[in-house]
Amino acid sequence: MDISYILNELGEEREGYFNAVSPPIIQTSNFTFKTVDDFRVGLGNEFDALLYSRGHNPTLNILRKKLAALDGAEDALVFSSGIAAITVPILSLLKQGDHIISVENPYSWTVKLFNDFLTKFGIATTFVDGTKVENFENAIRPNTKLIYLESPNTFSYDLQDFNAIAALAKPRGIITMTDNSYCTPLYQQPIALGIDLVAQSATKYIGGHSDVVAGVVTGSRELIEKIFNNEFMNTGATLSPHSAWLLIRGLRTLPLRLQRSFETTKQVIAWLKQQPQVDKVLWPFDADFKQAELAHQQMNGCGGMFSFTLKDSSLKKIESFCNGLKHILMAVSWGGHESLIIPSIAGIAKADYDEQNFRHQLIRVYIGLEDADYIIKDLEKSFK
Numbered sequence: 001m002d003i004s005y006i007l008n009e010l011g012e013e014r015e016g017y018f019n020a021v022s023p024p025i026i027q028t029s030n031f032t033f034k035t036v037d038d039f040r041v042g043l044g045n046e047f048d049a050l051l052y053s054r055g056h057n058p059t060l061n062i063l064r065k066k067l068a069a070l071d072g073a074e075d076a077l078v079f080s081s082g083i084a085a086i087t088v089p090i091l092s093l094l095k096q097g098d099h100i101i102s103v104e105n106p107y108s109w110t111v112k113l114f115n116d117f118l119t120k121f122g123i124a125t126t127f128v129d130g131t132k133v134e135n136f137e138n139a140i141r142p143n144t145k146l147i148y149l150e151s152p153n154t155f156s157y158d159l160q161d162f163n164a165i166a167a168l169a170k171p172r173g174i175i176t177m178t179d180n181s182y183c184t185p186l187y188q189q190p191i192a193l194g195i196d197l198v199a200q201s202a203t204k205y206i207g208g209h210s211d212v213v214a215g216v217v218t219g220s221r222e223l224i225e226k227i228f229n230n231e232f233m234n235t236g237a238t239l240s241p242h243s244a245w246l247l248i249r250g251l252r253t254l255p256l257r258l259q260r261s262f263e264t265t266k267q268v269i270a271w272l273k274q275q276p277q278v279d280k281v282l283w284p285f286d287a288d289f290k291q292a293e294l295a296h297q298q299m300n301g302c303g304g305m306f307s308f309t310l311k312d313s314s315l316k317k318i319e320s321f322c323n324g325l326k327h328i329l330m331a332v333s334w335g336g337h338e339s340l341i342i343p344s345i346a347g348i349a350k351a352d353y354d355e356q357n358f359r360h361q362l363i364r365v366y367i368g369l370e371d372a373d374y375i376i377k378d379l380e381k382s383f384k
Contacts, residue, residue: 001069003186007251011065025245026058046233047225055233059241063248067206070185072192073218077228078244082181082201083109084237085215087117089197092231093175093223094145096122101139102148103130103160105359107179108347110150130160131291137168149178149195151188151298154334155307155344155362157284159291162298166194175223181205181335186258187301197223204335205303208250208257212243257337260369261304267372268365268379272308277321277383282307282362304367305334313361315353318343322363324382327374334366339375341365 001010017024031050033039042049050056060078068076079085090113094100102114104127114125128135136147147169151160162178169176177197178190184205190198200206202214217227232238239247269286272278281288283306284295295302310317322330328339330346344362345353354360367375 003070003255006066006069007254010069011062023059023062023245023248025241027241028057029053047228053241054236054238055228057241057244059248060239060244063244063251066248066251067185067202067216068218071180071198071218072185072189073198074221075224076216076218077224077232078202078239078247079215079217079232079237080239080243081213081237082199082203082215083107083113084235085199085201085217086110086177086179087113088231088235088237089177089199089217089223089227090118090146090148091235092227094118094123097143098123098145099141099143100125100146100148101136101144102127103150103153103158104128105153105156105158106148106150107154110148110179114148129158131158133161133164133168136165140168140172140174144172144174147174147176149176149190151178151180151190152182152284152295154182154305155364156359157182157282157289157291157307159284159294159298161294162190162193162195170194182303182305183299183301184254184258184303186255187303188299191218193298196220202247203333205254205258206247206250206335208253208335208337209246210333210336210338212246212250214239214243214247257369258301258303261367262301264370264372264375265302265304265306265367268367268375269306271376272379275383277310277312279309279311279313303334305364307362307364309358309361309363313355315345315350315355318345318361318363321382325378326381327370327378328365337369339366339368339370 012023030052042051046055063078064076102125126139128139149160166176176195178195180188180190180198181201181204197217197219199217202216269281269283273281285302322343328341331340342364344360
């Protein structure tokens, strides 16, 4: 399916809303039925009906169709946050006594989900170095039901081999799921590589304007319907119609924004690697990246986010550098119009900082839509 068709036409029945170019926000809580028989059908199969906007809504359905098509999936569900798009499917698919194998160091709230929340329900998680497929194989137990991935990871950019892990999981009946927020469907297609479920924080590149919080999961209709009919409806983690409309707006310019960020990031990294203050740069498409070959095999492009370290890795020096930036904003998230920075030390108590711990030294940068020279000048002034 052509990407231009997906982004600009798929799911948009314009003759149904006065031939408006932009779809309306159907801001309603419920929907009417003409007969008791129609009502009965709707109550009996809410996955295929418009009954109540905690389930489906016309504005959300347009978005679902687009996001599923972009991922090469049969269906999609949209959620009120990215972590909801991870938590709800896992709650739906697992039960007490099940076991998860997760890549190490995923998103911080995913770690909390595995370590603090699921343990209350008797679901255990083993974390492994995901750069080696044999680590997943060695961690499999008779009760392993899910392998959870995040490729690339969003601080160290470690990758997992989707094809190899899917080949390991499928014969054993183990579901595979990955967070694809870094690449989006435009730069990586995990389902085509054998992964069962793909989650994204739509807050990031899909929204693109730093004005909406949302999540999405895509997969087979069977899995999506199972998630919908149980935990999705019970938890009520539904996206609002207005937020769905904002995401549809964001999709219109997604290819342009991704490409702009990608190209600017290349220029910024090339400059950074020449600076005497910089020790290492981590970015999947950098020629020096340890998994660059796998990155080019699995990814069509690379996001505008990377990490680097300073040769002087003292707490004082890292803080001084980050505090000196004027135009690159210090904030969480990525994917919007604005460039952002997060030093790992922001999440570490000063007394716990370990200058020898590489992950403590990392400074994560997201490149937005500004000119490369504008970003480089800000970095240069802060180095000085």
